[in-house]
Amino acid sequence: MSKVCAIFGGSRGIGQAVAQLLAQKGYHLAVVARNLERAQTTAINLGAGHLAFSCDVSREEDIQNTFKEIEKSLGHVNYLVNAAAINRDGLLLRTQPEDMLSQLQTNLVGTMLTCKAALKSMVQQQGGAIVNLGSIVGLKGNSGQSIYSASKAGLVGFSCSLAKEVARKNIRVNMVAPGFIHTDMTAHLKEEELKKNIPLGRFGEPSEVAKAVAFLLETPYVTGHVLIIDGGLHLLT
Ligand SMILES: NC(=O)c1ccc[n+]([C@@H]2O[C@H](COP(=O)([O-])OP(=O)(O)OC[C@H]3O[C@@H](n4cnc5c(N)ncnc54)[C@H](OP(=O)(O)O)[C@@H]3O)[C@@H](O)[C@H]2O)c1
Numbered sequence: 001m002s003k004v005c006a007i008f009g010g011s012r013g014i015g016q017a018v019a020q021l022l023a024q025k026g027y028h029l030a031v032v033a034r035n036l037e038r039a040q041t042t043a044i045n046l047g048a049g050h051l052a053f054s055c056d057v058s059r060e061e062d063i064q065n066t067f068k069e070i071e072k073s074l075g076h077v078n079y080l081v082n083a084a085a086i087n088r089d090g091l092l093l094r095t096q097p098e099d100m101l102s103q104l105q106t107n108l109v110g111t112m113l114t115c116k117a118a119l120k121s122m123v124q125q126q127g128g129a130i131v132n133l134g135s136i137v138g139l140k141g142n143s144g145q146s147i148y149s150a151s152k153a154g155l156v157g158f159s160c161s162l163a164k165e166v167a168r169k170n171i172r173v174n175m176v177a178p179g180f181i182h183t184d185m186t187a188h189l190k191e192e193e194l195k196k197n198i199p200l201g202r203f204g205e206p207s208e209v210a211k212a213v214a215f216l217l218e219t220p221y222v223t224g225h226v227l228i229i230d231g232g233l234h235l236l237t
Contacts, residue, residue, distance in 0.1 A: 003079060006081070010029065013184055031046070063117050089145050107155070126170050131174050156226055172216075178209050181209055200232055
């Protein structure tokens with residue numbers, strides 16, 4: 001069976017690192033993001049046999065159309081990685097309802113919708129694997145990130161439930177929960193201060209998260225797991 005993996009949020013950061021690692025392992029990648037040019041640059045750099053698609057995961061119709069396009073050009077999707085997310089950090093009292101909704105729609109509902117779309121072909125093929133990107137903040141909470149945290153905590157319940165729902169179809173659903181990783185999402189943070197609280201004493205690299213994602217995609221007897229990749233941050237908070 002050919003290995004076709006759709007990576008939502010695959011154009012930059014952690015998703016891009018996952019795409020690079022999986023390309024080396026012989027997967028055919030669909031690199032998906034809103035900015036098509038950026039996704040195309042990533043896909044071209046992966047080499048031949050990989051394609052870029054533009055899709056906003058907060059729009060169900062976009063997701064439906066994207067899966068149709070992917071299946072037409074690359075074949076059935078049997079692996080799915082959900083790395084598309086946004087954050088609008090701020091204290092709850094200062095958070096606007098539209099910023100609450102956009103985070104929940106993109107991070108939580110977007111992932112639910114891509115999983116639903118991918119499952120159709122995975123069920124047909126009697127097999128597949130999904131990895132959803134959560135966050136240590138979804139497990140431990142963080143001041144100023146209550147909505148982002150809720151979106152990621154929601155993914156834990158969703159992923160564990162879905163893991164139970166589709167296990168008999170030989171489809172596995174797992175999560176990784178990163179701490180601070182060097183990407184655009186963390187570029188504005190005060191790293192020197194924050195890394196003092198990390199037992200391993202540094203931020204992580206996208207390639208380090210990618211290894212965990214690949215492990216969960218490829219390990220046949222693991223489902224419903226949340227793998228923390230945070231340099232030990234969870235031990236202290
Ligand atoms: N970096 C960290 O420290 C950290 C820690 C914990 C968890 N995470 C999680 O890890 C995942 C990847 O994070 P990252 O740091 O790599 O983020 P990033 O560098 O900001 O990249 C986000 C990716 O998601 C895409 N994206 C954003 N909104 C989208 C939408 N509505 N529809 C489709 N694609 C969308 C972006 O492309 P476009 O903008 O072109 O759409 C980009 O490819 C996220 O789930 C994040 O919450 C990250």
